[in-house]
Amino acid sequence: RPQQVFRVTHEWVSDKLGMDLSPKFRGLDINETYPWLASQLGKKEILRIETLNDFPPEAAKEREACERYGIESVLWVPFSIGESTLGYVVLNSIKKETKWSDEFFHRLQLVGEVFGNALLRRDKDSKLEQAFQEIETLKNRLDAENVYLKEEIRQIQAPVQIENIVGQSRALQAVLKHVEDVACTDATVLLTGETGTGKEVLAQAIHNLSPRKTRSLVKVNCAALPSTLVESELFGREKGAYTGALSRQMGRFEVADGSTIFLDEISELPLELQAKLLRVLQEGHFERLGSPKTLKVDVRVIAATNRDLLSAIRAGRFREDLYYRLNVFPICVPALRKRQEDIPSLVWTFVREFEQKMGKTITHIPEKCFTAMKGYSWPGNIRELRNLVERAMIRAKDGRLVVDIPHEEASATTQEVKLQEIEKQHILTVLERTKRRVSGKNGAAELLGLKPTTLRSRMIKLGITPAPKH
Numbered sequence: 110r111p112q113q114v115f116r117v118t119h120e121w122v123s124d125k126l127g128m129d130l131s132p133k134f135r136g137l138d139i140n141e142t143y144p145w146l147a148s149q150l151g152k153k154e155i156l157r158i159e160t161l162n163d164f165p166p167e168a169a170k171e172r173e174a175c176e177r178y179g180i181e182s183v184l185w186v187p188f189s190i191g192e193s194t195l196g197y198v199v200l201n202s203i204k205k206e207t208k209w210s211d212e213f214f215h216r217l218q219l220v221g222e223v224f225g226n227a228l229l230r231r232d233k234d235s236k237l238e239q240a241f242q243e244i245e246t247l248k249n250r251l252d253a254e255n256v257y258l259k260e261e262i263r264q265i266q267a268p269v270q271i272e273n274i275v276g277q278s279r280a281l282q283a284v285l286k287h288v289e290d291v292a293c294t295d296a297t298v299l300l301t302g303e304t305g306t307g308k309e310v311l312a313q314a315i316h317n318l319s320p321r322k323t324r325s326l327v328k329v330n331c332a333a334l335p336s337t338l339v340e341s342e343l344f345g346r347e348k349g350a351y352t353g354a355l356s357r358q359m360g361r362f363e364v365a366d367g368s369t370i371f372l373d374e375i376s377e378l379p380l381e382l383q384a385k386l387l388r389v390l391q392e393g394h395f396e397r398l399g400s401p402k403t404l405k406v407d408v409r410v411i412a413a414t415n416r417d418l419l420s421a422i423r424a425g426r427f428r429e430d431l432y433y434r435l436n437v438f439p440i441c442v443p444a445l446r447k448r449q450e451d452i453p454s455l456v457w458t459f460v461r462e463f464e465q466k467m468g469k470t471i472t473h474i475p476e477k478c479f480t481a482m483k484g485y486s487w488p489g490n491i492r493e494l495r496n497l498v499e500r501a502m503i504r505a506k507d508g509r510l511v512v513d514i515p516h517e518e519a520s521a522t523t524q525e526v527k528l529q530e531i532e533k534q535h536i537l538t539v540l541e542r543t544k545r546r547v548s549g550k551n552g553a554a555e556l557l558g559l560k561p562t563t564l565r566s567r568m569i570k571l572g573i574t575p576a577p578k579h
Contacts, residue, residue, distance in 0.1 A: 145171055146168070159208055183200070184217070187221070277451065289318065291440075297437040298315060298410075313326055327371065330374055331378045333374075343385075344398060345357075376426075380425075384428070390435070392405075410435070445493075482514060533573065536573060
């Protein structure tokens with residue numbers, strides 16, 4: 110059985126005595142200072158010392174203390190609430206010995222019970238208040254989560270009703286293997302890839318395969334939030350934190366406590382807030398806007414971007430330390446043009462979705478449509494494909510679907526490829542004229558108006574075999 114610990118918590122000394130004993134006894138650990146007294150108190154019996162000679166020899170420390178403070182008589186009366194002994198009421202007689210009567214014991218016990226009831230009620234009130242605060246916190250979190258989910262439902266313009274991620278291409282299967290590997294951990298994931306490749310779908314898949322799947326995935330599009338409100342949206346605000354803040358608001362990180370937060374377009378997060386996000390990733394700590402109180406959350410972060418974050422770092426638009434915190438487990442989502450074999454299954458998946466919405470049935474898609482789709486560069490990726498299928502479904506008749514592919518010139522990616530081909534051909538023509546001599550008088554670099562080092566770099570990038578230096 111663990112040893113009971115006795116400590117002086119409250120005391121009063123008559124000012125008529127002309128002495129202040131508060132520094133002597135308040136907070137005193139009796140077990141450590143007076144072991145004999147502690148052993149007697151453990152018996153939960155009345156301890157009566159009417160004269161100092163009543164102390165046994167083994168209570169030398171206790172007697173010496175009484176002599177030092179002028180205490181002539183001591184009375185310790187236990188008080189209980191129910192079956193639990195809460196403590197003792199102690200009476201010290203200063204300067205004169207006192208005979209303690211049995212009737213006095215009873216009165217002192219009544220006083221003790223009054224104290225005990227007051228202390229017990231205080232503890233219960235404190236625990237009750239703490240419970241109410243926890244309930245209030247959970248209620249606010251639930252309300253905020255419900256509001257968030259309602260906003261998500263309102264904001265979804267065209268939901269993609271795909272039960273499973275569609276595709277069997279080698280590029281997609283490699284990505285899904287990464288998703289499977291990281292999902293069961295709490296590691297931060299950085300999804301990169303062009304716009305429309307399905308990064309949000311993969312983030313949802315990671316969450317659904319994780320131990321946090323019982324809570325909703327909280328999604329935040331950093332590019333869609335006004336720069337003046339992004340901090341309060343992410344980290345919350347107190348009432349009156351700024352003009353127009355009429356109530357306290359929980360931030361998305363509080364809503365996501367115990368769950369996963371998906372930060373889409375992370376490259377658009379203002380530079381001044383990147384330090385605050387870094388602290389959340391490192392410590393799980395942050396403060397609401399307008400509050401000095403530090404909050405702690407347990408949130409798994411999945412971030413996504415279609416930008417080159419390393420270029421943003423060099424340009425001073427993105428913190429390097431934040432990049433390495435986010436880049437714990439990077440997953441590059443392939444563009445649709447790199448997984449062309451998945452196009453037929455994606456098309457039929459979208460067709461089945463729109464059949465239910467439009468009340469149409471499609472039985473045939475010409476093979477030439479699939480051939481054209483596989484030859485297209487898809488700058489808008491899966492999102493563009495879905496939009497084209499929806500457009501074709503609106504016009505479809507007699508169970509036949511024809512998907513019209515945009516002119517390739519409309520693709521910025523294709524234009525860039527064509528410009529590179531033109532540049533490559535021009536450099537090859539000049540190299541042929543100079544017999545592949547790059548530097549020197551009348552060399553290719555001089556004819557092209559470039560430095561030799563610059564020309565050699567362009568040749569390497571365009572796949573032209575570098576010529577030996579002269």
